[in-house]
Amino acid sequence: MVPLVVTDVSTIPAEPPDDILYTHKVRLVDSLRVLWDHREIVYTLAERDFRAQYKQATLGIMWAVLSPVATLVIFVVVFSRVKGFGTDGIPAPLYFFVGIMCWSFFASSLGTGGNSLLTNKALLAKTQFPRECFPLETMLVNALNTVISFVPLTLLFVIFGRAPRIATVWVPLFMLIEVAFAAGLTLAISSLIIQMRDLQQVLPIIISLGIFMTPVIWPFSKIPSHFHIAGGTMVHGHWVGGITINLQVVYGFFNPLGPVITSVRQTMLLGHNPSWGPLAAAVVGAACYLVFGYKIFKRFEVNFADIA
Amino acid sequence: MPTLPDGSIVVEQVWKKFRSDKTVPLFYEQMARLRRNIVDRSAPDYRWVLKDVNFEVAPGESMALIGVNGSGKTTLLKILSQVTYQSAGRCTVRGRIGALLSVTSGLHPDLSGRENIFLYGAVLGMSRSDIRRKFDTIVEFAELSDAINRQVKFYSMGMQMRLGFSIAAFLEPDVLLVDEVLAVGDASFQQKCLQRIGEIVRDGTTLLYVSHDLASVEASCDRAVWLSDAMVRAAGPTKDVVTMYRTAVEQNSNLLNTKTGIVEVKKAEIRAVDGGMLRSESEVEVRLVLNAPEEAMATFFVGISQGTAFPMFVIDHTGTMPGGDFEVICRLGYLPLPKGHFSLWSAITGHPKGKKDPYLPWQPLISFEAFGPDRMEPPEGVMALSPVYVGADWKVG
Numbered sequence: 223m224v225p226l227v228v229t230d231v232s233t234i235p236a237e238p239p240d241d242i243l244y245t246h247k248v249r250l251v252d253s254l255r256v257l258w259d260h261r262e263i264v265y266t267l268a269e270r271d272f273r274a275q276y277k278q279a280t281l282g283i284m285w286a287v288l289s290p291v292a293t294l295v296i297f298v299v300v301f302s303r304v305k306g307f308g309t310d311g312i313p314a315p316l317y318f319f320v321g322i323m324c325w326s327f328f329a330s331s332l333g334t335g336g337n338s339l340l341t342n343k344a345l346l347a348k349t350q351f352p353r354e355c356f357p358l359e360t361m362l363v364n365a366l367n368t369v370i371s372f373v374p375l376t377l378l379f380v381i382f383g384r385a386p387r388i389a390t391v392w393v394p395l396f397m398l399i400e401v402a403f404a405a406g407l408t409l410a411i412s413s414l415i416i417q418m419r420d421l422q423q424v425l426p427i428i429i430s431l432g433i434f435m436t437p438v439i440w441p442f443s444k445i446p447s448h449f450h451i452a453g454g455t456m457v458h459g460h461w462v463g464g465i466t467i468n469l470q471v472v473y474g475f476f477n478p479l480g481p482v483i484t485s486v487r488q489t490m491l492l493g494h495n496p497s498w499g500p501l502a503a504a505v506v507g508a509a510c511y512l513v514f515g516y517k518i519f520k521r522f523e524v525n526f527a528d529i530a
Numbered sequence: 531m532p533t534l535p536d537g538s539i540v541v542e543q544v545w546k547k548f549r550s551d552k553t554v555p556l557f558y559e560q561m562a563r564l565r566r567n568i569v570d571r572s573a574p575d576y577r578w579v580l581k582d583v584n585f586e587v588a589p590g591e592s593m594a595l596i597g598v599n600g601s602g603k604t605t606l607l608k609i610l611s612q613v614t615y616q617s618a619g620r621c622t623v624r625g626r627i628g629a630l631l632s633v634t635s636g637l638h639p640d641l642s643g644r645e646n647i648f649l650y651g652a653v654l655g656m657s658r659s660d661i662r663r664k665f666d667t668i669v670e671f672a673e674l675s676d677a678i679n680r681q682v683k684f685y686s687m688g689m690q691m692r693l694g695f696s697i698a699a700f701l702e703p704d705v706l707l708v709d710e711v712l713a714v715g716d717a718s719f720q721q722k723c724l725q726r727i728g729e730i731v732r733d734g735t736t737l738l739y740v741s742h743d744l745a746s747v748e749a750s751c752d753r754a755v756w757l758s759d760a761m762v763r764a765a766g767p768t769k770d771v772v773t774m775y776r777t778a779v780e781q782n783s784n785l786l787n788t789k790t791g792i793v794e795v796k797k798a799e800i801r802a803v804d805g806g807m808l809r810s811e812s813e814v815e816v817r818l819v820l821n822a823p824e825e826a827m828a829t830f831f832v833g834i835s836q837g838t839a840f841p842m843f844v845i846d847h848t849g850t851m852p853g854g855d856f857e858v859i860c861r862l863g864y865l866p867l868p869k870g871h872f873s874l875w876s877a878i879t880g881h882p883k884g885k886k887d888p889y890l891p892w893q894p895l896i897s898f899e900a901f902g903p904d905r906m907e908p909p910e911g912v913m914a915l916s917p918v919y920v921g922a923d924w925k926v927g
Contacts, residue, residue: 224753224765224766224767225766226764226765226766226770226771226774227764227765227766228763228764228774229761229762229763229764229765231759231761231763234581234582234761235582238543238545238581238582238617238618238619242543242545242618242619242620243617243618244615244616244617244618244619246615262652262657262658263652263653266649266652266653266658267649267653269648269649270638270641270645270649273640273641273645274638274640274641277640277641277681278640344632344636345635345636345653346613347608347613347635348613348629348631348632348635348636349613349629349631349635349636349653349654350611350612350613350627350629350655351653351655524614524615527608527613527614528548528549528614529549
């Protein structure tokens, strides 16, 4: 039997010695392995949210179809009257819908995923699985909703008597870029929002601004691919020669969603090859967002349960 | 360091600090801290909720964490389950951890009981096939077979608790951390939970149990650690630690006459009628010397507790309370107490003119030692909380 040990409380110092202070080590590879071990939790939580989302709505899962269609109607009514934004000869509803699908996945991931740590406070403070399960789980729900909106997309193809082109096989790659970009940003934002609740108010504003900064309505080709910086000569109001930079590539790095949406349109609707330059920039950009976003998240996760 | 077997817990020099005010937005706090750092370096903006905590639990052992509210028990469990992280020191837990820090937080109100079993099971670390295998056992244990397809928001609190606990009860971890989750629920289900915890421990799971219910601590744990003001005060066999804790809590509450009501308590004592020690089975007398402002009808209560606020028994008497100084003598023909340290409680209720308060609020008046045989222990895993019938003879005047 263990003896009774009574501590002399007065021997305990006011502060811990420096050499035992806890440092939170961030190793992304290890974190990924742990996350993989807990993948069932991501599925289960996503299932929870997906079921709960439509549980008491009369139209139930129909809303996953109806809400993007409603957005589409608004877009077509409003923007088909605006001159100057060509749709590359594609029927406007199809052109817009592709953009809306890509955008709404991104926007809703950010919107719900960014707040996911707050909405799951109760679990966050009481259970022990990896914290990134929460943002990722909400992204999975949004991905499911997006997949469901393939139904109206198919209908649009039928209505306009078109078929997806062979080049559509590239689309999964583009989606991968988008998911990586969205995941990185969502992870970073969710870890910041829980510490600074002001961002919760700012986020919707940024998201609604984002749709205008992304080629959902306007064509990506509006961004100059040969932007002149120095040298060369001016001929008839245009620069010839000199140093130019491809702004599409620069844009693609910072907002991978631009090349993604354009490439989906180019391949699925027009059957062209995607423009590889901006797309490569998007791959690099999305990878950076993912790595840094995950790093930021892991860096801050020490405090989540204490401040939730 | 040799690798520890599954089911061991080692806590070495663990410290944890909390920010002083969690509701202040970070920005203002940062500004305030900056200002403090410049102006006044002495006031820290945090407090320690755990200081230099050390203990070890071997596989298959059961240990209790006891202490008053805010002494750091829950925080320690949260650190062990890696819900939060320590500020300094090292925590090692080997094997699969099952942490039951709250029974209902994992339940989603819009989902049915069935869906919630899969959800909460997964959240607690069970695989789907595991849950499917144990599904019927869980439902049966929770006594919810009729309501299992109903949405959880239509469950009563007790039903939610039963569902939550039942899922966790079939987790089969190497280390089970349980935090004060049996506080709700009816007595028979509490008993069932304790029995289940006992079974889990017998199957070789390490148990770390936090509770204010000292009877259940004594029933289910071999060892105990007493946390007080963020520090470990004592560790050792449950019985010794619990006794120390009880004594300290009573001394703390500063027994004699803390709250005065309308009636003033001048003296309170409990003594053997034969003038000797307070022995089990002896005839004893509770004597209260009181002062009341006016004559009135009143009900007198006397109760005896063992440390906590829950009396083991209460006896009452309704009669005329004289005005001015008076004495209440309550003679118990038979003292139904084993050896130990007890508190004498009292209250006087009635309808004082123009006031809502009772004449004397329910409070401990004195503590005393009873002498006699040790308390007889109930079988393992059973709480000894039974109503006691005590005959009494009253005289007021």
